[in-house]
Amino acid sequence: xxxxxxxxxxxxxxxxxxxxxxxxxxxxxxxxxxxxxxxxxxxxxxxxxxxxxxxxxxxxxxxxxxxxxxxxxxxxxxxxxxxxxxxxxxxxxxxxxxxxxxxxxxxxxxxxxxxxxxxxxxxxxxxxxxxxxxxxxxxxxxxxxxxxxxxxxxxxxxxxxxxxxxxxxxxxxxxxxxxxxxxxxxxxxxxxxxxxxxxxxxxxxxxxxxxxxxxxxxxxxxxxxxxxxxxxxxxxxxxxxxxxxxxxxxxxxxxxxxxxxxxxxxxxxxxxxxxxxxxxxxxxxxxxxxxxxxxxxxxxxxxxxxxxxxxxxxxxxxxxxxxxxxxxxxxxxxxxx
Amino acid sequence: xxxxxxxxxxxxxxxxxxxxxxxxxxxxxxxxxxxxxxxxxxxxxxxxxxxxxxxxxxxxxxxxxxxxxxxxxxxxxxxxxxxxxxxxxxxxxxxxxxxxxxxxxxxxxxxxxxxxxxxxxxxxxxxxxxxxxxxxxxxxxxxxxxxxxxxxxxxxxxxxxxxxxxxxxxxxxxxxxxxxxxxxxxxxxxxxxxxxxxxxxxxxxxxxxxxxxxxxxxxxxxxxxxxxxxxxxxxxxxxxxxxxxxxxxxxxxxxxxxxxxxxxxxxxxxxxxxxxxxxxxxxxxxxxxxxxxxxxxxxxxxxxxxxxxxxxxxxxxxxxxxxxxxxxxxxxxxxxx
DNA sequence: CCCATAGCAGAAAGCGGTTTCAAAAACTTC
DNA sequence: GAAGTTTTTGAAACCGCTTTCTGCTATGGG
Numbered sequence: 001x002x003x004x005x006x007x008x009x010x011x012x013x014x015x016x017x018x019x020x021x022x023x024x025x026x027x028x029x030x031x032x033x034x035x036x037x038x039x040x041x042x043x044x045x046x047x048x049x050x051x052x053x054x055x056x057x058x059x060x061x062x063x064x065x066x067x068x069x070x071x072x073x074x075x076x077x078x079x080x081x082x083x084x085x086x087x088x089x090x091x092x093x094x095x096x097x098x099x100x101x102x103x104x105x106x107x108x109x110x111x112x113x114x115x116x117x118x119x120x121x122x123x124x125x126x127x128x129x130x131x132x133x134x135x136x137x138x139x140x141x142x143x144x145x146x147x148x149x150x151x152x153x154x155x156x157x158x159x160x161x162x163x164x165x166x167x168x169x170x171x172x173x174x175x176x177x178x179x180x181x182x183x184x185x186x187x188x189x190x191x192x193x194x195x196x197x198x199x200x201x202x203x204x205x206x207x208x209x210x211x212x213x214x215x216x217x218x219x220x221x222x223x224x225x226x227x228x229x230x231x232x233x234x235x236x237x238x239x240x241x242x243x244x245x246x247x248x249x250x251x252x253x254x255x256x257x258x259x260x261x262x263x264x265x266x267x268x269x270x271x272x273x274x275x276x277x278x279x280x281x282x283x284x285x286x287x288x289x290x291x292x293x294x295x296x297x298x299x300x301x302x303x304x305x306x307x308x309x310x311x312x313x314x315x316x317x318x319x320x321x322x323x324x325x326x327x328x329x330x331x332x333x334x335x336x337x
Numbered sequence: 338x339x340x341x342x343x344x345x346x347x348x349x350x351x352x353x354x355x356x357x358x359x360x361x362x363x364x365x366x367x368x369x370x371x372x373x374x375x376x377x378x379x380x381x382x383x384x385x386x387x388x389x390x391x392x393x394x395x396x397x398x399x400x401x402x403x404x405x406x407x408x409x410x411x412x413x414x415x416x417x418x419x420x421x422x423x424x425x426x427x428x429x430x431x432x433x434x435x436x437x438x439x440x441x442x443x444x445x446x447x448x449x450x451x452x453x454x455x456x457x458x459x460x461x462x463x464x465x466x467x468x469x470x471x472x473x474x475x476x477x478x479x480x481x482x483x484x485x486x487x488x489x490x491x492x493x494x495x496x497x498x499x500x501x502x503x504x505x506x507x508x509x510x511x512x513x514x515x516x517x518x519x520x521x522x523x524x525x526x527x528x529x530x531x532x533x534x535x536x537x538x539x540x541x542x543x544x545x546x547x548x549x550x551x552x553x554x555x556x557x558x559x560x561x562x563x564x565x566x567x568x569x570x571x572x573x574x575x576x577x578x579x580x581x582x583x584x585x586x587x588x589x590x591x592x593x594x595x596x597x598x599x600x601x602x603x604x605x606x607x608x609x610x611x612x613x614x615x616x617x618x619x620x621x622x623x624x625x626x627x628x629x630x631x632x633x634x635x636x637x638x639x640x641x642x643x644x645x646x647x648x649x650x651x652x653x654x655x656x657x658x659x660x661x662x663x664x665x666x667x668x669x670x671x672x673x674x
Numbered sequence: 675c676c677c678a679t680a681g682c683a684g685a686a687a688g689c690g691g692t693t694t695c696a697a698a699a700a701c702t703t704c
Numbered sequence: 705g706a707a708g709t710t711t712t713t714g715a716a717a718c719c720g721c722t723t724t725c726t727g728c729t730a731t732g733g734g
Contacts, residue, residue: 003689003690003691005690005691015691043451045451046690047390047691048453049386049691050689051691052386053692054719060434063435075616079415082415083437086435095434095436097434098400098423098433099432100419115384116386224619224620250616279412279615282561283587283590283617285593341721350683352721353723354684356723360722365683386721387722388721390690390691391722392689393689
């Protein structure tokens with residue numbers, strides 16, 4: 001494999017000149033030509049690790065998902081998020097290192113920072129407490145952008161989808177359609193997004209003067225089974241709600257099933273709203289009206305913020321929120337008289 | 338940030354001894370204790386780029402997807418595949434670099450190999466011709482494992498889901514259920530998996546003595562819309578098939594819709610089979626009977642093979658095939674008399 | 675008691691680039 | 705044509721770690 005010395009020898013100049021030439025610094029026409037020619041002839045590409053050592057940076061960032069297992073909830077939005085990140089990094093010729101770590105192995109992330117494996121990282125913490133523990137373990141001043149906000153922690157730099165706005169959009173959409181008796185199927189208590197959604201839902205109920213009734217509220221695990229169970233629970237109430245807002249699409253599909261089993265037509269007898277706008281939302285029957293999280297854009301903005309931090313900009317720690325949107329399909333409609 | 342010299346000074350030994358101690362080579366009890374203590378005190382972690390430069394390897398592999406755009410087809414299996422890869426790499430403390438590149442930018446991958454950004458790579462080529470072009474551009478002997486086989490190219494090292502086996506499983510399943518008039522909705526012609534599936538389907542039809550009738554065959558783009566259009570086309574035939582095999586789940590959902598629009602009940606009037614077993618298969622109504630691709634396992638095996646290549650094993654270039662499985666749900670049943 | 679052997683430690687040489695520093699060359703200016 | 709200025713160049717240092725090589729000390733055997 002060709003080194004800078006080989007190029008120097010072939011071009012009849014010094015390694016210094018080779019480096020100058022290849023990095024666009026001032027060299028004579030003559031030298032430039034000879035160096036470029038020699039480099040092309042030997043198919044030369046500077047070795048990353050050597051360049052990194054000298055530069056003190058590795059030209060790559062980490063994108064890490066904290067997850068205890070093979071969690072299919074991520075299927076829906078991982079790819080566009082990765083694509084958004086990748087797109088922004090390409091502008092600076094940065095690479096992305098990806099990994100999935102369990103919540104008990106956060107020291108892996110700390111190690112990656114300490115040994116300078118990456119110049120900065122994006123983190124999807126998922127669970128309460130993760131952000132806080134990371135802030136403690138990671139070296140001070142190490143560039144990190146969190147892609148979910150943990151209400152139980154001081155935030156650091158964040159680029160998140162505005163969960164509260166999404167919830168407000170959803171509930172106001174149902175309210176606008178005339179629904180006043182609204183049920184809720186929430187997600188797992190330890191999930192940061194779920195915590196935010198739950199808080200927001202209660203606030204919006206209060207604002208709109210809707211009553212938050214425990215028999216209309218169920219707690220699931222973000223999967224179809226628990227969504228179905230949750231809906232069954234809600235339908236047992238003596239007077240049932242005319243609409244149910246599920247905190248993700250999988251549970252909404254489950255709810256759809258439970259409604260069908262109970263002989264209820266969706267959306268005629270009961271409206272159902274999802275959250276996330278994953279693939280399943282479009283695939284179900286009826287197709288789900290749901291809240292779309294612009295994760296491609298989130299990936300872009302988070303990566304952009306991280307790159308600014310890496311370049312040394314002193315950004316104040318703040319939470320950058322991206323507004324979700326309502327995607328109207330067929331699972332919700334105006335309340336029948 | 339602490340270096341090996343700092344540790345040496347603090348422990349009162351030479352850098353050599355520090356390195357020996359930290360890497361488990363023979364040093365005296367005394368030295369070992371002092372070095373470890375000093376390292377802990379300074380929270381020392383050896384710098385990756387320095388270690389890489391000396392070692393001549395970077396302890397990370399690349400996983401690259403060739404894709405022209407934001408292709409949602411990947412949603413379904415990207416995450417488990419990443420998880421499988423990640424799990425195997427963790428055993429060797431290797432990291433994964435991830436990227437999505439367009440087919441016209443394959444030189445990005447060549448560059449990553451030439452500049453030693455990664456020690457090897459896994460590639461999901463997706464389109465015909467990509468494998469061949471990569472084999473030409475990548476340095477000879479550079480460890481690469483392809484995760485899809487391109488019938489138009491000599492394969493290199495491959496770990497793939499056996500597409501032909503999946504197709505055979507699907508069609509024989511329908512045949513076993515009594516179906517003799519079977520339609521097919523194939524995918525885009527330039528997609529390598531689709532090519533293999535199409536060849537296999539024709540072969541199985543021949544073996545089983547089924548007739549391959551053009552009016553029962555449609556070609557879609559792996560998305561719902563084209564699946565729906567394909568099914569409409571097939572239903573126009575004077576005598577319609579009793580079952581339709583779609584080359585992926587999204588198109589199968591589309592087919593479900595077209596059948597419903599035409600007043601046909603699935604699976605009573607017509608059986609529909611998907612391929613991939615993505616999330617949507619379980620979410621649709623009726624839930625799709627489909628072919629499951631064990632992508633988690635594929636990720637593991639591909640990563641394992643790549644690690645063996647990186648460690649210098651001389652593996653013969655061959656195609657390692659993983660058998661898919663039929664997942665029976667509700668969209669296919671025994672043909673009514 | 676001396677020599678061979680083994681065990682451990684340190685100096686120094688890389689790995690392959692970039693950057694500093696100083697010298698040489700080219701070019702102005704008077 | 706000499707002095708001063710700007711370009712261009714090359715030698716050498718450096719990034720931080722590993723590894724070779726050499727030397728020293730302790731141990732055992734003849």
